[in-house]
Amino acid sequence: MTGLTKKTWSTRAASSALAAVFAITSGWAAAQDVNPVSPDLTPKLRELLRKEMLSIEDASHQIISYLIAGDDARVAELAQKIHDSFILQQSMTPEDKQDLMAAVPEDFVSRDRAFHEISATLAEAARDGDRARQHVEFSRMIEACTACHALYATDRYPKLVE
Numbered sequence: 001m002t003g004l005t006k007k008t009w010s011t012r013a014a015s016s017a018l019a020a021v022f023a024i025t026s027g028w029a030a031a032q033d034v035n036p037v038s039p040d041l042t043p044k045l046r047e048l049l050r051k052e053m054l055s056i057e058d059a060s061h062q063i064i065s066y067l068i069a070g071d072d073a074r075v076a077e078l079a080q081k082i083h084d085s086f087i088l089q090q091s092m093t094p095e096d097k098q099d100l101m102a103a104v105p106e107d108f109v110s111r112d113r114a115f116h117e118i119s120a121t122l123a124e125a126a127r128d129g130d131r132a133r134q135h136v137e138f139s140r141m142i143e144a145c146t147a148c149h150a151l152y153a154t155d156r157y158p159k160l161v162e
C-alpha cells in the first residue's frame, strides 16, 4: 500500500482517538472481573506467551534504535516480525486453541489481535518511509502493551495498578 493522503490520515487519527476513549471506558466497566491470565493457562501456552512477550520486547527495544537512526527498512522488518509472532496464529493444536479460549476472556484475544494490527500498520508506515506516522504507531503499540498488562498481567507487573 502506498502512502496515505493527509486527509485520510487525520480521519484515521480521529477514529483511533475515539477507539481509545471507548477502550478506556470499557476497561473501567470490565475492571472488576479482570484477572491475570497466566495462572489459568496450560504450561505449554504459558511458555508460548512468555516466549512471544520476550521476543516482542526485544524487537521493540531494537525498533527505538532504528527509529532514531531513520532506518526505515529495519523498522519495517522488526515490526513485521512482531506482527508475525501472533500467538493465536502460531501452530497450536486444536486442543491448545480450545485451552486458550477456555482460559482467557474474549477481550484479551481482541487486544492481542488489535496489538498485532498496530504492528502491521507500523511496518506499513516504515515501508512507506513515513517517519511521523512511524512515531505515532510505535506510541500506539506501547500503549497497547501497557493497557493489556494493566488488565491481564498485574501479577507480573503490580506497579501498573498501584
Ligand code: HEC
Pocket: 037, 038, 046, 049, 050, 051, 053, 054, 056, 057, 060, 108, 109, 111, 112, 113, 115, 141, 142, 144, 145, 146, 148, 149, 152, 153, 156
Ligand atoms: C493482549 C495482551 C498483551 C499485550 C498486547 C502485550 N502483552 Fe506482554 N504480557 C501479557 C501477559 C498476560 C503477560 C504475563 C505472562 C506471564 O506472566 O506468564 C505478559 C508478560 C510480558 C513480559 C514478561 C515475560 C516474562 O517471561 O517475564 C514482557 C517482557 C512483555 N509482556 C512485553 C510486552 C511488550 C513489549 C508488549 C508490546 C510491544 C506486550 N508485552 C504486549 C499480555 C500482553
